[in-house]
Amino acid sequence: MEFFRIRRTIPFMRYSLYFNAASAVTFLIAVAFLIIRGLNLSIEFTGGTVMEMSYRAPADLEKIRTAISRLGWGDFQVQSFGTSSDVLIRLPARPGFSSGQQAEVVMAALTAQPSPGEAADCAALHSAYADFVKQPQAQRTSQASQALAAQQRELAGRCTEMRRVEFVGPQVGSELAYDGALALLCVCIGIMLYLALRFEWKFSVAAIIANLHDVVLVIGMFSIFHWEFSLPVLAAVLAVLGYSVNESVIIFDRVREHFRTMRKATATEVIDSAITATISRTIITHGCTLMMTVTMLLFGGPALHFFALALTLGICFGVYSSVFVAAAIARYLGVRREDLVKPVKKEEQQLVP
Numbered sequence: 001m002e003f004f005r006i007r008r009t010i011p012f013m014r015y016s017l018y019f020n021a022a023s024a025v026t027f028l029i030a031v032a033f034l035i036i037r038g039l040n041l042s043i044e045f046t047g048g049t050v051m052e053m054s055y056r057a058p059a060d061l062e063k064i065r066t067a068i069s070r071l072g073w074g075d076f077q078v079q080s081f082g083t084s085s086d087v088l089i090r091l092p093a094r095p096g097f098s099s100g101q102q103a104e105v106v107m108a109a110l111t112a113q114p115s116p117g118e119a120a121d122c123a124a125l126h127s128a129y130a131d132f133v134k135q136p137q138a139q140r141t142s143q144a145s146q147a148l149a150a151q152q153r154e155l156a157g158r159c160t161e162m163r164r165v166e167f168v169g170p171q172v173g174s175e176l177a178y179d180g181a182l183a184l185l186c187v188c189i190g191i192m193l194y195l196a197l198r199f200e201w202k203f204s205v206a207a208i209i210a211n212l213h214d215v216v217l218v219i220g221m222f223s224i225f226h227w228e229f230s231l232p233v234l235a236a237v238l239a240v241l242g243y244s245v246n247e248s249v250i251i252f253d254r255v256r257e258h259f260r261t262m263r264k265a266t267a268t269e270v271i272d273s274a275i276t277a278t279i280s281r282t283i284i285t286h287g288c289t290l291m292m293t294v295t296m297l298l299f300g301g302p303a304l305h306f307f308a309l310a311l312t313l314g315i316c317f318g319v320y321s322s323v324f325v326a327a328a329i330a331r332y333l334g335v336r337r338e339d340l341v342k343p344v345k346k347e348e349q350q351l352v353p
Contacts, residue, residue, distance in 0.1 A: 030220020240314030
């Protein structure tokens with residue numbers, strides 16, 4: 001499917017050296033930040049406190065985040081858990097604070113707003129709600145139900161109940177980090193074997209370098225700007241690997257086709273022609289995908305923010321690396337028509353004596 005067709009071949013490889021130099025510089029900067037500064041790991045990796053809170057009415061997550069952010073404890077997570085009235089809070093570990101002490105501080109911050117009169121109203125609301133639920137269905141009047149609902153709306157966000165407090169130890173985090181690194185290694189090995197079998201080892205090496213370029217740049221951005229690196233972000237990084245290799249396979253497959261049709265063209269001309277032929281498909285595919293990830297980034301809320309951000313960056317880096325990194329490295333390694341198009345063996349005719 002093509003919305004438009006480019007008649008003239010764009011000389012991408014003419015500028016590949018400049019783009020590759022820029023890629024090498026940004027790659028080294030990302031590696032330097034990862035070594036020196038490291039990642040801002042979430043509590044899945046470092047350990048912390050998990051709290052489950054219950055509200056009598058739909059909880060206002062933004063107000064909860066505002067109250068906890070005033071404590072100055074760094075990155076934390078607040079999300080709905082099961083229903084709109086149940087909230088799950090994840091807090092990073094704090095030196096000198098146990099999980100119980102952290103829970104007490106957070107509970108005090110969330111219930112600091114009600115006055116003594118409102119606290120009494122909250123207690124009365126809890127009692128009235130319990131009595132209302134115990135009544136048989138036939139005895140529940142609509143007037144009592146409406147009065148209880150009005151009281152719930154009035155005290156929404158100020159009547160809280162702590163249901164669970166747990167500590168996620170660093171041992172769990174180290175296991176998750178190990179499993180994530182092992183998954184990343186297996187993905188890289190699988191991609192290399194697949195491309196080596198389908199195309200040629202030069203394309204396999206080029207694709208792996210381009211994919212590692214994408215992964216390191218995405219992770220490096222999280223290190224440079226000190227964004228929180230969590231399990232959803234790790235899942236996005238693994239998704240970026242598959243997304244990037246798919247774009248490389250599309251371009252490599254078109255390169256093989258053009259080697260068969262453009263018999264007198266050089267390798268550089270064939271690669272430029274193949275990339276130009278895939279531009280329309282690239283714009284359609286990645287444009288639609290970016291619409292989805294940017295929508296999640298803008299409207300998905302804090303729970304999906306960094307996941308969508310990692311996907312958005314990975315898609316942009318993946319398109320760039322497939323054109324200017326993978327294809328250029330394959331050209332540097334000396335890919336030829338003979339590597340992809342095997343010559344037809346002519347049967348030798350036996351001379352009749």
